[in-house]
Amino acid sequence: MKIKTDSFRVRPVGKVDLDKIPTRGQPFFDSKHAYRKCLRDHLKQMALLQRLLYASDRYSLLLIFQAMDAAGKDGAIRHVMSGINPQGCQVFSFKEPSSEELDHDFLWRTNCRLPERGRIGIFNRSYYEEVLVVRVHPEILKGQNLPDGLGDAKDVWKGRFRSITEMEAHLHRNGTRVVKFFLHLSKEEQRKRFLDRIKESDKNWKFSLADVHERKYWDAYMKAYAECISATSTADAPWYIIPADDKHDARLAISQIILETLDGLKMAYPKADEARRKELAAIRKNLEGEKR
Ligand code: ATP
Ligand code: MG
Numbered sequence: 256m257k258i259k260t261d262s263f264r265v266r267p268v269g270k271v272d273l274d275k276i277p278t279r280g281q282p283f284f285d286s287k288h289a290y291r292k293c294l295r296d297h298l299k300q301m302a303l304l305q306r307l308l309y310a311s312d313r314y315s316l317l318l319i320f321q322a323m324d325a326a327g328k329d330g331a332i333r334h335v336m337s338g339i340n341p342q343g344c345q346v347f348s349f350k351e352p353s354s355e356e357l358d359h360d361f362l363w364r365t366n367c368r369l370p371e372r373g374r375i376g377i378f379n380r381s382y383y384e385e386v387l388v389v390r391v392h393p394e395i396l397k398g399q400n401l402p403d404g405l406g407d408a409k410d411v412w413k414g415r416f417r418s419i420t421e422m423e424a425h426l427h428r429n430g431t432r433v434v435k436f437f438l439h440l441s442k443e444e445q446r447k448r449f450l451d452r453i454k455e456s457d458k459n460w461k462f463s464l465a466d467v468h469e470r471k472y473w474d475a476y477m478k479a480y481a482e483c484i485s486a487t488s489t490a491d492a493p494w495y496i497i498p499a500d501d502k503h504d505a506r507l508a509i510s511q512i513i514l515e516t517l518d519g520l521k522m523a524y525p526k527a528d529e530a531r532r533k534e535l536a537a538i539r540k541n542l543e544g545e546k547r
Pocket of ligand 2: 463466488
């Protein structure tokens with residue numbers, strides 16, 4: 256079965272209404288066996304495409320993961336990583352900025368960590384936090400030492416959306432493909448996952464008090480996410496809203512989208528020119544003629 260990913264992709268025009276978008280879709284498979292088979296198949300294809308990305312050395316891929324706590328970002332990233340060569344991939348997690356990071360513009364810390372040509376970069380949270388958590392908690396913005404007026408300006412978010420879309424367009428023009436995933440979790444499923452983290456002792460480490468604190472701002476987060484996704488989903492740097500109440504289906508949808516993005520690049524292994532072919536033939540002759 257081929258997973259249809261188009262319905263998850265946010266069109267560049269129009270407003271996103273997260274209340275109307277399901278957090279659980281029709282299950283892709285009715286058996287664990289079929290699920291595992293699909294998973295293996297995705298990982299195999301991903302490994303081949305990553306090799307090609309690396310060898311052709313033209314493009315890079317930036318995967319951005321944003322979500323509420325316990326939506327499954329970590330699991331999805333682990334899953335994607337299990338299919339690729341760690342040498343061609345880097346994962347960065349962005350938490351509260353340091354004072355050095357705050358002394359730069361809000362795109363600086365993530366720009367320093369963009370993937371090089373031939374590589375895959377994964378951002379676990381990203382510059383999008385600057386229009387999400389910072390918007391939900393305006394006191395964070397006040398602490399950012401912005402020039403007079405900027406931090407209070409009503410259009411500060413509009414300005415940030417513009418900075419983000421222009422930066423992503425610039426990346427696209429220069430060979431970086433940006434794909435953004437919002438793992439769309441229901442508030443009830445988050446409650447269940449938090450309870451599991453408390454009940455099961457080997458999951459206790461995953462639970463933090465800050466998570467329940469942020470849960471109180473759920474509606475404000477959903478509003479901020481909806482506006483952010485509506486304002487920053489472009490043809491070249493699309494958002495995908497992934498129903499996340501089912502972790503397995505979410506991972507399959509994500510890997511299918513990554514496969515399609517890589518496949519769409521129409522990459523090819525570099526071909527040896529005449530001079531190189533001659534050089535290789537001479538080396539081969541020497542190696543074959545070596546005394547054993
Ligand atoms: P996990 O809980 O799975 O370890 P996480 O991404 O939730 O992963 P935490 O250490 O729990 O990691 O939380 C990081 C926190 O940092 C989040 O609450 C996030 O909103 C916050 N954060 C990230 N970027 C910024 C930013 N630019 N400004 C302020 N807070 C930020
Ligand atoms: Mg957390």
